[in-house]
Amino acid sequence: MPPLLEVGRLNVQFRGERGWVTAVEDASFTVAPREALGIVGESGSGKSVTALALLGLHPPGTRIGGSVRYGGADLLRLPPRAMRRIRGGDIAMVFQDPMSSLNPVLTIADQITETLRLHQGLTGAAARRRAVELLDMVRIPDAARRLDEYPHRMSGGQRQRVMIAIAIACAPKLLIADEPTTALDVTIQAQILDLLRELQERLGMSVMLISHDLGVIAEFAQRVMVMYAGRVVELAPAAALFARPLHPYTELLLRAIPPVDADVARLPTISGAIPDPEERIDGCRFRPRCPFAQASCAIEPPPLLEAGNGRLTRCPPRLAA
């Protein structure tokens, strides 16, 4: 099956204090139809920047290279008008903070019907009927009445449901969810993840879930891409990745998470700190923190290598061993 979205050698650079700062370097990946792809990384990994760049939502003055193939076109080279049609239509997005993503002076109905009008030309009673339907789909009880409320009357979880309703309004082929549950309470987070999974199945869409939480990724994704300091370090089917991580960073990160189902005296740690984006590190960016680092790791940036069974890793010494 041909992929829905194909990202090739994506590079994103921002203007820093001393020249250009690379936020994403050489990221290549695909999203298949109906697939749940998880992107996991810590701060400065470039996971959110990647998502924003796909939709042309990066701040002005950003330098972007590579390609994003979608439906025979390269999204990076699309004129702004065409891009706006795809954004919110074919490809929709849900953000982390449901508090600031909704306009506080408009009712829920206003905000949902705006999307319907822009992308599907739906107005009046038809738009309202569809809005109620959407709120039902995201399981907001008593949808017809809640439609005329303002966002401040709703809890964080309900606002995130409204955001999801707006995102799925035009039956997107791909939903990009950037930390959609991070700002929510634990029990509400579980509900939202369940909802996303259910909607994905029901609408047959692909979902790209971005999170710092390996637990959330494990619960949701079929395939997982791990990013560190702007580079994709590992890409693998979820089960294989969590069972046998190939990259030292993935392995150490998994071990550093405190387990909820076992008692441990001390957690294994990853030494050092996440590098500053402006800091220059030759070769592998994880090398200063990597207990397995060899002399060869410092020479050149390691390439992303095939490791069989649809797996990729950016650690040649590990792969050779």
Place this chain on the structure above:
Amino acid sequence: MSDGPVVSVEGLCKDYPVHGQMLHAVRDASFAIGPGETLALVGESGSGKSTTGRMLVGLTPATAGRISVLGETITGPGGAARLARVRRHLQLVFQDPGSALDPRMRAGSSLAEPLVIAGKGRAERAARVAELLELVGLPQSAARRFPHEFSGGQRQRLCIARALALHPSLIVCDEPVSALDVSIQAQIINLLLDLQDRFGLSYLFIAHDLAVVRSVSHRIAVMYAGRIVETADRRALFETPRHPYTRALLAAVPVPVPGRPPRPRIAGELPSLLDPPKGCAFHPRCPLAVERCRVETPALRTVGERHAAACHLAGDG
């Protein structure tokens, strides 16, 4: 130091007037923390866990109830004077290390501030600052730097160092690792454990992440809508949770093991503190709720060894 608890809390309440109504942020909380012990307060937003922590260090006055620190009652009439006496034994570590350090003060001055307030001389301060940096694994050169020159994990080390300055007995840690990256969290957790072993510190560890809580605490109190609904030793709470809310919370924790069978979720939203449900605050979301839960607020009662739950349906033993 005596073998009695470092801090004991009885019937602690905190009400806030909001638009003519009373918001009950904390209701009837009782617990004790022994020397070298960690009590974790777990809950979601509005559970009252942070308010409880703030009352413990004297940042928020209690509406009712009693807090005793090293035998001194710091609440009620004359409490302020007694709080001043035990002040140095109580410290606080915040969630966001970015806002917990004055951006215009060098790290050394931030660490020395408690010592200045306590009236220590210049030489003594310099020696203690050097010692503190060593304790939290930062180089001596850190003293001359400003907060923005540190990473998040390093800033949290500085906050912990500042909290240690006056040799406290109890440190209230309010979500100390939740703002940190996963690969940094474990470093800070281990640092807190090492310091506890070394100095016999007691911690009140406030967190929403049950996995983090399991790795640091000896005892755990679960809070919901201002009340402690279950309290138990670590193992008992994680392996035989008795309150349905605790069970729901455990089931909701995402675990990095793909393909696990879906666990039972609870529906519904967190209750409003201005208009909490009658009876047990959890009953609208509880899968087991019966008529009694709708009318009668369950009291915290013993359900096992050092294990108590506030649920009508949690049987004895």
Place this chain on the structure above:
Amino acid sequence: MSEAAVAGGTRLARRRRFPILRRLLRHGSFRIGLVLVLVLVIAALCAPLITNVDPTAMRIRFRFRPPSQDFLFGTDMFGRSVFARVLYGARLSLWIGLAVALLSGAVGAMIGVLSAQWRRLDGLMMRLMDALAAFPAIVLAIGLGAALGPASGSLIIALTMAYVPRTARVLRASALVIRELDYVEAARVSGAGSLRIVLRHLLPNCMSPLLVQMTFVFAYAILAEAALSFIGIGPPPPAPSWGNIVAEGRDYAVEAWWIMLFPGIAISLAALGMNLLGDGLRDVLDPRMKIET
């Protein structure tokens, strides 16, 4: 201590010193503002080096000379060199601007931060500020001028009183935010008293909004000095200020336009320069505008 913990701490991020100064100097409008203000200040300070003409020396023979090689900005109705008067006038005008900015900054900061820290003071102080703000600056200046005599001192006091409420409110708002921040609470947990919190934490951290506010007040004060001089309650002649040069040239605006034009340009440049400086400072110092990468 575990090995990992030590290793985790030793590598400190290397960042450049004075990052704010660097960003300010890269900020376009700040640079233009800085150049404008520096040129005017240097001109004012070095006036005796630039021209050896006494700004108050009258030479009736040379009345109303248009700008020429001999009289760069022309001469006024008493034959005084407008060039020399504008140069020396810069001293008085800039001094009034600076004095008003510093005074209203100091008083406003004090009132703002104190009412943020001592909430019982707050109600009273803010009502007082409201009353002061409601009082027109011009009437205040006329009143003070009548009471204290027409001197630049009374003008400075009047303008200071007019700008204190604004500064106090801005500072109070900043201090109210800062006093809730964790580092202030940490100080409180360590037993810090209110005075220590005000002096060590609130005031230093309010410096950015204060500085921004002061540059704007500086610009307003220069404009206000001109406006008040125009209606005859500015610094008294013969000592030149930009305001009173313009005021004196008013009657000859058509036949000797240069008397008003050159001080007018100076006033505009000074106000523009200070405003640009203020904009730059605000962009760089205001955390809400900071772009995180």
